[in-house]
Amino acid sequence: MQVIFSQNASTQSLLTVINGILDESIERKKGEIPHRVVYLLRKVVQEIERRLCIQAEHIRNQNTIIKTREEKYLSKIKALQVLVNGTNEENQMTVNLLQVVKEEKSQIEERQKLSEQNVVRLIKEKENAENMIASLKEEMEVMEKRNRLHEKNVVQLIEEKESDENMISSLKEKMEEMNSLHEQNVGRLIKEKEDGQNMISRLKEEMEEMNRLHDQNAHQLIKEKEDGQNMISSLKEEMEEMNRLHKQQLDQFEIKTKQMEEKLATKVKEFELHVLRSNMKIEEVETTYQQKSQLWNKKENIFHNYMNSQQLYVKGLNISSRSIKSDMYAFQMKWRDEMSNLGSNLKCLVDAADNYHKVLAENQKLFNEVQELRGNIRVYCRVRPFLPGQDKQSTTIDYIGESGELLISNPLKQGKDGQRMFKFNKVFSSFASQADVFSDTQPLIRSVLDGFNVCIFAYGQTGSGKTYTMSGPSTSKKDWGVNYRALNDLFDISLNRRNIFSYEVGVQMVEIYNEQVRDLLSNKVAQKRLGIWSTSQPNGLVLPDASLYPVKSTSDVLDLMEIGLANRAVGATALNERSSRSHSILTVHVRGVDVKTGSISRGCLHLVDLAGSERVERSEATGDRLKEAQHINKSLSALGDVIFALAQKNAHVPYRNSKLTQVLQSSLGNRLFTC
Numbered sequence: 046m047q048v049i050f051s052q053n054a055s056t057q058s059l060l061t062v063i064n065g066i067l068d069e070s071i072e073r074k075k076g077e078i079p080h081r082v083v084y085l086l087r088k089v090v091q092e093i094e095r096r097l098c099i100q101a102e103h104i105r106n107q108n109t110i111i112k113t114r115e116e117k118y119l120s121k122i123k124a125l126q127v128l129v130n131g132t133n134e135e136n137q138m139t140v141n142l143l144q145v146v147k148e149e150k151s152q153i154e155e156r157q158k159l160s161e162q163n164v165v166r167l168i169k170e171k172e173n174a175e176n177m178i179a180s181l182k183e184e185m186e187v188m189e190k191r192n193r194l195h196e197k198n199v200v201q202l203i204e205e206k207e208s209d210e211n212m213i214s215s216l217k218e219k220m221e222e223m224n225s226l227h228e229q230n231v232g233r234l235i236k237e238k239e240d241g242q243n244m245i246s247r248l249k250e251e252m253e254e255m256n257r258l259h260d261q262n263a264h265q266l267i268k269e270k271e272d273g274q275n276m277i278s279s280l281k282e283e284m285e286e287m288n289r290l291h292k293q294q295l296d297q298f299e300i301k302t303k304q305m306e307e308k309l310a311t312k313v314k315e316f317e318l319h320v321l322r323s324n325m326k327i328e329e330v331e332t333t334y335q336q337k338s339q340l341w342n343k344k345e346n347i348f349h350n351y352m353n354s355q356q357l358y359v360k361g362l363n364i365s366s367r368s369i370k371s372d373m374y375a376f377q378m379k380w381r382d383e384m385s386n387l388g389s390n391l392k393c394l395v396d397a398a399d400n401y402h403k404v405l406a407e408n409q410k411l412f413n414e415v416q417e418l419r420g421n422i423r424v425y426c427r428v429r430p431f432l433p434g435q436d437k438q439s440t441t442i443d444y445i446g447e448s449g450e451l452l453i454s455n456p457l458k459q460g461k462d463g464q465r466m467f468k469f470n471k472v473f474s475s476f477a478s479q480a481d482v483f484s485d486t487q488p489l490i491r492s493v494l495d496g497f498n499v500c501i502f503a504y505g506q507t508g509s510g511k512t513y514t515m516s517g518p519s520t521s522k523k524d525w526g527v528n529y530r531a532l533n534d535l536f537d538i539s540l541n542r543r544n545i546f547s548y549e550v551g552v553q554m555v556e557i558y559n560e561q562v563r564d565l566l567s568n569k570v571a572q573k574r575l576g577i578w579s580t581s582q583p584n585g586l587v588l589p590d591a592s593l594y595p596v597k598s599t600s601d602v603l604d605l606m607e608i609g610l611a612n613r614a615v616g617a618t619a620l621n622e623r624s625s626r627s628h629s630i631l632t633v634h635v636r637g638v639d640v641k642t643g644s645i646s647r648g649c650l651h652l653v654d655l656a657g658s659e660r661v662e663r664s665e666a667t668g669d670r671l672k673e674a675q676h677i678n679k680s681l682s683a684l685g686d687v688i689f690a691l692a693q694k695n696a697h698v699p700y701r702n703s704k705l706t707q708v709l710q711s712s713l714g715n716r717l718f719t720c
């Protein structure tokens with residue numbers, strides 16, 4: 046054992062040892078595996094399970110360490126990203142500032158350009174004004190030329206008038222000549238005179254017409270002359286006006302030009318000032334920009350250095366992570382190898398477990414056969430020590446044999462009659478501990494899980510120690526009675542078998558008081574009287590109406606027992622100040638399902654605390670107590686009859702003589718053990 050469970054022993058060596066043990070026992074014992082070896086195998090399997098659990102835990106721990114490292118790296122990378130983002134934002138801000146400065150600079154340049162354009166425009170306007178003045182001068186010259194032409198025309202008209210007057214005078218001379226001719230030719234031309242007169246009248250008419258025309262012409266010419274003069278005067282006036290206007294305009298232009306020049310000069314000065322300021326500002330901005338860019342360069346350098354160091358760090362981390370990964374990989378490979386080894390070993394174990402299953406079934410069969418050979422009904426005797434105040438000298442026990450012999454002496458009788466020998470399966474002396482008493486009953490608990498019905502009860506007169514033996518004087522583990530120890534074993538064994546069988550455990554607790562069965566786990570104890578089914582139900586229940594509580598552990602059962610005991614009928618007798626006045630039966634129903642085959646087994650464990658079996662006259666009971674005692678004694682003698690009939694293997698067993706034997710019938714027949 047020590048070799049096998051040494052901490053240093055490898056799993057492989059454990060498996061080798063198991064295989065060795067199994068081979069040896071199969072070879073030597075023809076397939077039968079002794080109980081000790083089975084126990085050993087179970088321990089080894091548990092050890093392997095434990096190691097697997099530790100290894101799995103170790104892997105889980107490694108995984109969590111790696112995960113935390115990964116999270117750490119991720120958070121660092123995030124921090125670096127945040128830093129990079131922050132620097133980018135600052136750079137962005139500077140770029141934005143530069144952009145603003147550039148925009149301002151471009152605006153100033155645009156304004157400068159605009160002012161230059163304004164200067165150019167003003168110069169152009171000045172040139173235009175000068176051109177206008179020049180054109181006005183030219184127009185004035187043209188007007189003067191036109192005046193001169195007018196004057197020429199007037200002179201020409203005067204000359205024409207003079208020529209017309211000359212013509213008139215010549216015509217007058219001609220007329221006078223003609224008159225003279227007429228006069229000269231008066232005679233000669235009488236006929237011609239008329240003609241001449243006509244001609245004269247015609248000529249006169251013509252002359253008048255001519256005169257009229259001439260007058261008209263003269264009038265027209267005079268009018269034209271007047272018009273011309275008017276025109277000349279108006280032109281002159283216009284000219285003067287124009288000259289005046291021109292002068293005014295010129296003056297205005299000159300004033301405007303001067304003003305414009307002044308304005309231009311001031312504007313140019315302003316612009317120059319503005320440009321100067323802008324230049325200064327640009328210089329300032331440029332210097333701040335340079336300073337900032339220097340600062341940023343510095344920061345960039347620092348950041349670059351930091352980034353380089355971080356990159357180096359990250360590289361280092363990467364290298365370490367790679368090394369961890371490779372370690373992990375190696376570790377995983379190692380574990381894979383080990384797991385595959387374990388898998389193959391487990392396969393062997395599964396095969397072995399299969400065999401173990403068969404061997405276990407065989408073992409169960411053998412075990413129960415052994416138990417049956419030891420007797421289906423076993424009777425143990427426990428001698429209660431004297432209670433404080435009792436006379437130790439008045440003992441009647443003469444001898445307790447190793448094989449269950451008990452020699453009782455009766456001081457009142459003489460000779461052979463004075464001594465009586467009893468034979469039990471075993472006799473426990475007054476020095477026997479609770480554990481000693483349970484040791485012989487213990488193997489039967491296993492049988493309950495194998496589908497047998499086991500009934501354990503204490504029989505004896507009031508005060509003989511039934512409750513002490515069954516329940517124990519206190520709840521400390523040392524004092525535990527048969528009940529607690531049996532339940533503890535039941536759950537322990539079911540836990541150990543969990544890979545082979547799945548067990549469901551349920552508890553019922555009833556009392557038989559005055560031949561009436563009452564449910565001790567029901568809230569309405571007083572009202573509920575239960576019927577007994579003569580043949581047990583498919584679910585194994587003789588009392589189907591009694592409360593059945595599923596339980597998972599001993600403490601669950603103990604809790605239920607406490608409730609049941611609180612509901613129990615007790616009373617004081619002359620022999621025991623708190624005597625049980627009823628039989629209490631705690632039944633633990635076990636339903637086991639074979640995990641592999643699915644086959645179901647049912648077993649039950651009756652833990653019976655019988656009422657005191659004293660003689661009625663000795664208990665000095667009367668009235669209700671007398672009635673109780675009569676019922677108790679009747680049922681106890683019925684139980685005695687049944688056990689006697691079973692022990693004698695009689696054809697008829699009188700189960701129906703009492704409620705107690707009816708309830709316990711399923712555990713007092715075949716496939717049962719009774720203590």
Ligand SMILES: Nc1ncnc2c1ncn2[C@@H]1O[C@H](COP(=O)(O)OP(=O)(O)OP(=O)(O)O)[C@@H](O)[C@H]1O
Binds near residue numbers: 514625
């Ligand atoms: N083995 C023992 N060692 C020490 N004291 C004991 C032992 N057995 C019984 N006693 C004591 O004897 C007294 C009576 O025991 P107990 O109440 O168990 O008797 P009982 O048979 O259950 O009585 P009843 O039938 O009236 O319920 C108790 O005080 C108990 O502590």
